[in-house]
Amino acid sequence: MVTGFNTNIEYQGEVYHVQTEHEGADYPIITTFLFKGGAALLSRKSSYLSCGCSELSQNDIKEWMKEQHKRILKELVAGKIPLLIKTTVTTAATVGGTI
Structure with missing residues (x-):
């Protein structure tokens, strides 16, 4: 019985881990996870x-x-998985020493 596959892959200077598993005939689902630094970013089940x-x-x-x-x-690697939402912080301009 095949229980899973694991791959570490570098993308844009970061290492990601892809893990695919099967829990057996009683649960006919295949689940693939994408991790970065131990945090799950994505899971896909079929x-x-x-x-x-x-x-x-x-x-x-x-x-x-x-x-x-x-x-x-x-x-x-094709960039089709959004990995993070970038936030732009705008600071107020200082005029005459006050904000």
């Missing part, structure tokens, strides 16, 4: 029952996991 298949082999599940894992990596 049910392999959505394919309409009555049953998938362990190899089929492994391939599904690999594809989902690679998709997140590609989206990250």
